Amino acid sequence: MNVMQNAEGKESSATRSAYVSLREMILTGKLAAGEKLKIEQLRTMLDTGASPVREALSLLTSDMLVERLDQRGFRAAPANxxxxxxxxxxxxxxxxxxxxxxxxxxxxxxxxxxxxxxxxxxxxxxxxxxxxxxxxxxxxxxxxxxxxxxxxxxxxxxxxxxxxxxxxxxxxxxxxxxxxxxxxxxxxxxxxxxxxxxxxxxxxxxxxxxxxxxxxxxxxxxx
Amino acid sequence: MNVMQNAEGKESSATRSAYVSLREMILTGKLAAGEKLKIEQLRTMLDTGASPVREALSLLTSDMLVERLDQRGFRAAPANxxxxxxxxxxxxxxxxxxxxxxxxxxxxxxxxxxxxxxxxxxxxxxxxxxxxxxxxxxxxxxxxxxxxxxxxxxxxxxxxxxxxxxxxxxxxxxxxxxxxxxxxxxxxxxxxxxxxxxxxxxxxxxxxxxxxxxxxxxxxxxx
DNA sequence: TGCGTCAAAAATATCGATATTCATTGACAA
DNA sequence: TTGTCAATGAATATCGATATTTTTGACGCA
Missing domain, CATH: 1.20.120.530 (GntR ligand-binding domain-like)
Structure with a gap:
């Protein structure tokens, strides 16, 4: 299914791949600080399923790069x-x-x-x-x-x-x-x-x- | 579906509920340090689905209470x-x-x-x-x-x-x-x-x- | 005009099922 | 006997579909 495109030696799981990509996008500002992060939007961006995206966002929460809003999804951490x-x-x-x-x-x-x-x-x-x-x-x-x-x-x-x-x-x-x-x-x-x-x-x-x-x-x- | 049993003022989402329960179990040693945490086992323990359990474990990873093993699931963080x-x-x-x-x-x-x-x-x-x-x-x-x-x-x-x-x-x-x-x-x-x-x-x-x-x-x- | 209500639409959270990967065991060959 | 490898049996990771909110927006009423 996901298998992992271990092409040049990149990521192994879809989750990790999504994590790395999303992290990069937030750090570089491609996903702006404070921006709402909709699962569907990211899902198509990264061409993967909703589960890996959700889990990657969870992981980014630990890094304080993403915030989880009660029952209302995620957003990139605000910057100030x-x-x-x-x-x-x-x-x-x-x-x-x-x-x-x-x-x-x-x-x-x-x-x-x-x-x-x-x-x-x-x-x-x-x-x-x-x-x-x-x-x-x-x-x-x-x-x-x-x-x-x-x-x-x-x-x-x-x-x-x-x-x-x-x-x-x-x-x-x-x-x-x-x-x-x-x-x-x-x-x-x-x-x-x-x-x-x-x-x-x-x-x-x-x-x-x-x-x-x-x-x-x-x-x-x-x- | 999950709705959230807001009974006495407890948790709102299944994920948060699982997070709180698992955290408690790890802190008190009910889930021993270093122990393998199988999704199915926890799923039945907490009487919830696999997704909330997975996500809760992800969150606990941020707290350094749980470790993620490459493609092999989770375990309670070792203690030494x-x-x-x-x-x-x-x-x-x-x-x-x-x-x-x-x-x-x-x-x-x-x-x-x-x-x-x-x-x-x-x-x-x-x-x-x-x-x-x-x-x-x-x-x-x-x-x-x-x-x-x-x-x-x-x-x-x-x-x-x-x-x-x-x-x-x-x-x-x-x-x-x-x-x-x-x-x-x-x-x-x-x-x-x-x-x-x-x-x-x-x-x-x-x-x-x-x-x-x-x-x-x-x-x-x-x- | 303003406000509260309610229905439709969008998005999230969760479930159940499936494909993949990992671990184990036993057979077979050296 | 021992090491390798394939087949089998868990367990994980992921997908697609569904139930539940949240949000939006239109409508009616003051």
Whole structure:
């Protein structure tokens, strides 16, 4: 029936496929914040049944990207400045915590992984390969935290990272990262982390977020 | 069809009803940690259809009370000491943050709410009304944080609170809160919060958790 | 003109049935 | 004896259809 088109190595179940697609559409704004999400509409969009769509929406509810309205279906989570700033503040607090734990447990394997992921991100940036960069950027930030040995904390950080993506798209139609030396900021974080300097690394990371936050706050202030 | 048995003011949709029931069963251990959750089994248990059960399990996945296994259904989230300790540590960190924010924005309305909720908890405790106490206890702790004006943070704290409940049941078959003066600890937190003494309140709160943590760690160490 | 009521239309939530996938067992071959 | 593989038996994931709300809009009445 659904079988799963395991073509190039994509998704396995219809539900997961719908989840990934819907998530992408919400993050990039193809499904606007606050928009009503009608099952039938999405069903035809994704060319799948109602059950996978419903279940995918349920899953997105966990990610705070979709809201469930009592008996009246779903809608994309609303976006507003207060929400953006809460996300920013929590990211600073939680990632600071996670990064420090990661560094406290540093080992050579983790450091190597960091360098590798950073390199991939830089390469994608140099080549202006935006989609690859997007993925690599998340991978870099999550790799920084990955050694914290705290799955719930990592989960929360990942959720907040994703929530923030949407605001980047809202603020700049997808192409943010303009000329402000983001690369140098990443380098600084990486260096400090590899050196095991938790204060420096955390400071650089938080500064990175605060700067991004300031960039985004202006265009978002009309929300 | 499902209509919703709005009898005494219970649940409205079959999904929500299933969600509440399953959540209760997992928290109290009626569905054991790590146990495979078969749709058919739960369907008959709850006397409802497969769709609401599936959807409820999806929702519980967000709460980290249920895990989804690739194509092989669901199981109750495993429990182990590391998980318990992570929850404990995160609770201390996140509730500290939330409580301080709450106190920083204190107003008389919030203070009154605190006193009220605390009173209800105490009354339930005096009357040995365990179920009411359980609910009131959560209400008290969430009320402490409720003024933080940070919905995501509150959400996380609530999730962690619930995750912890399960370990209380695992450790003591439901009846914890033995003679250690939990009431006095709560009083201390309340007093400091109402006085606006953030350091004292946060310290008392964290101490409350650490003490509980120590109580539970021993019986849980076999996990 | 404004408002409340009620019926029609749309959308959701749920059920029952079916196709698929996973797990198990037993036979067969090495 | 042991390992592989096919057939069988669960269990899941998904579909299509139906019952239940919710929403819309028209109508009548004040």
């Amino acid at each position: 400045l207060a929400n953006f700033q809460e996300i920013l503040g929590l990211r600073c607090a939680l990632e600071d915590m996670a990064l420090r734990k990661s560094i406290a447990r540093a080992d050579s394997e983790w450091e190597e992984q960091l360098v590798l992921v950073h390199h991939r991100m830089k390469r994608a940036s140099d080549q202006n390969d935006i989609p690859t960069f997007e993925a690599a950027h998340k991978a870099f930030h999550m790799a920084l935290l990955s050694n914290a040995d705290s799955p719930i904390l990592i989960r929360y950080c990942g959720q907040l990272y994703d929530l923030n993506i949407r605001y980047r798209y809202l603020a700049a139609a997808g192409t943010d990262y303009r000329k402000r030396d983001v690369g140098a900021e990443h380098d600084e974080i990486l260096d400090a982390a590899v050196r095991g300097d938790a204060d420096k690394a955390s400071g650089a990371l938080i500064n990175h977020y605060r700067l991004t936050g300031e960039y985004l706050t202006v265009p978002l202030s009309e929300l | 000491l590391a998980n318990f300790q992570e929850i404990l540590g995160l609770r201390c960190a996140l509730e500290d943050m939330a409580l301080r924010k709450s106190i920083a924005r204190a107003d008389s309305e919030w203070e009154e709410q605190l006193v009220l909720v605390h009173h209800r908890m105490k009354r339930a405790s005096d009357q040995n009304d365990i179920p009411t106490f359980e609910a009131a206890h959560k209400a008290f702790h969430m009320a402490l944080l409720s003024n933080a004006d940070s919905p995501i943070l509150i959400r996380y704290c609530g999730q962690l609170y619930d995750l912890n409940i399960r370990y209380r049941y695992l450790a003591a078959a439901g009846t914890d809160y033995r003679k250690r003066d939990v009431g006095a600890e709560h009083d201390e937190i309340l007093d400091a919060a109402v006085r606006g003494d953030a350091d004292k309140a946060s310290g008392a709160l964290i101490n409350h958790y650490r003490l509980t943590g120590e109580y539970l760690t021993v019986p849980l160490s076999e996990l």
